[in-house]
Amino acid sequence: xxxxxxxxxxxxxxxxxxxxxxxxxxxxxxxxxxxxxxxxxxxxxxxxxxxxxxxxxxxxxxxxxxxxxxxxxxxxxxxxxxxxxxxxxxxxxxxxxxxxxxxxxxxxxxxxxxxxxxxxxxxxxxxxxxxxxxxxxxxxxxxxxxxxxxxxxxxxxxxxxxxxxxxxxxxxxxxxxxxxxxxxxxxxxxxxxxxxxxxxxxxxxxxxxxxxxxxxxxxxxxxxxxxxxxxxxxxxxxxxxxxxxxxxxxxxxxx
Ligand SMILES: [Zn+2]
Numbered sequence: 001x002x003x004x005x006x007x008x009x010x011x012x013x014x015x016x017x018x019x020x021x022x023x024x025x026x027x028x029x030x031x032x033x034x035x036x037x038x039x040x041x042x043x044x045x046x047x048x049x050x051x052x053x054x055x056x057x058x059x060x061x062x063x064x065x066x067x068x069x070x071x072x073x074x075x076x077x078x079x080x081x082x083x084x085x086x087x088x089x090x091x092x093x094x095x096x097x098x099x100x101x102x103x104x105x106x107x108x109x110x111x112x113x114x115x116x117x118x119x120x121x122x123x124x125x126x127x128x129x130x131x132x133x134x135x136x137x138x139x140x141x142x143x144x145x146x147x148x149x150x151x152x153x154x155x156x157x158x159x160x161x162x163x164x165x166x167x168x169x170x171x172x173x174x175x176x177x178x179x180x181x182x183x184x185x186x187x188x189x190x191x192x193x194x195x196x197x198x199x200x201x202x203x204x205x206x207x208x209x210x211x212x213x214x215x216x217x218x219x220x221x222x223x224x225x226x227x228x229x230x231x232x233x234x235x236x237x238x239x240x241x242x243x244x245x246x247x248x249x250x251x252x253x254x255x
Contacts, residue, residue, distance in 0.1 A: 001062045004070075006030065007078070009116045010055045011100040015041065023051055023072060024100060025059065028113045032103040035061050035070040050075040052082060053096035054120055079117075083124040090253055091129045094246040095119055095136060101240055102144055115139050122212035130225045131218040135207045137232040142208075146173075146239045150196070150204045153178035166197040169231050173238035194234055200227045 008025040011032070016022050021040035026032050040047040050057050060074040081092040099116050103109060119136050123129075141147040150167065152159045154175035160167045168182035169175075170193065182193055196204075203224060207215075220228075237243065 001064050003060065003062055003073075004030065005058070005060045007113075007117075008033075008057055008059045008075075009096075009099065009113065009120070010051055010053055010057060010075075011096050011103070012053055013037075013040070013051050021047075021051065022069070023075075025057075026099060026103050026109075026113055026116065027059070028110055029108055031107040031109060032100070032105050033061070033063075033070050034068060034105075035072040037072045037075070047072070047075050049080070050077045052080065052092075054081040054092045054116070054123075055079070056117055056120055079120055079124060081120055081123055085126055088123050088126075088129045088132075090250060091133055092123070094133070094244070094250055095123075097244050097246045098136070098140055098236075101244065102140060109143075111143050112140075115143065118212050122215065125213055127212060127215045128217065128219060131203075131215045131220045132212055134203065134220065134225065134228040134232065135212050135215060137236075138204060138207050138228075141232065141235050141239075144239070146235055148174060148176040150176060150201055153181055155181040160201050161198060166195055167201060169194040169196070169234060173235050194227075194230050196227050196231055197224065199224045200231075203228065 007028045011024045011026055013021045013023045016036060019039050019041050021037045022034060023037050024032065024034050037047050037051065039045050040051060055077065056079040058076040058078060059072060061070045061072045063070040084092065099112060103112055119132065122132050138147065148154065155177050158178055160178065165179045167176040167178065170177060199221065203220065
């Protein structure tokens with residue numbers, strides 16, 4: 001039975017029998033895996049503290065051909081999301097759920113692993129969550145090839161002006177257009193179109209160039225945060241065809 005040793009991010013776990021857990025994790029080199037962690041629910045377990053969502057671990061597991069479930073033999077804690085500030089903890093499950101939704105079983109995706117690991121490091125270092133969440137969503141959607149290029153209008157090709165009026169996401173979520181092509185007046189908001197202001201586009205330009213740790217203490221203006229969030233939610237709804245459980249949880253927490 002082949003034995004594998006690699007870095008991984010824990011995505012979620014669920015109970016199995018009296019004492020065990022099924023663990024869903026994203027490996028650096030072999031995609032998403034599901035494995036049994038024997039005895040993980042016992043008080044003194046060799047997995048204790050290492051199976052929280054978004055924890056980065058060094059895992060050792062056995063995998064047999066034709067079996068969906070691998071067997072985890074060890075998970076060594078490398079970085080825990082519990083190091084993050086209390087107000088950031090509400091986002092941990094959100095990041096983990098998004099990675100779980102987009103990662104494919106046994107389909108290697110090292111860039112997704114690196115995005116998750118870098119996001120964890122930034123969380124643990126205290127990077128504020130609104131900026132980090134929008135950064136993470138932007139890159140996640142970009143890696144999946146579903147983020148419309150935020151540089152120029154899809155219809156007429158004119159570069160988006162960093163000043164007003166910005167860019168509009170067309171219904172269906174596949175392209176960003178300028179105000180003229182969107183048929184929107186300056187500052188117009190309608191249920192049909194979602195707008196990104198010049199400041200939101202500037203944030204995307206920055207996010208495209210730097211690792212998340214360099215967001216440092218970046219404070220997104222609440223209005224810019226809302227615009228980016230609205231566009232990212234719309235893109236996720238189109239491409240996942242559902243709303244995530246953790247999105248509802250975050251919304252409830254905000255009420
Ligand atoms: Zn245009």
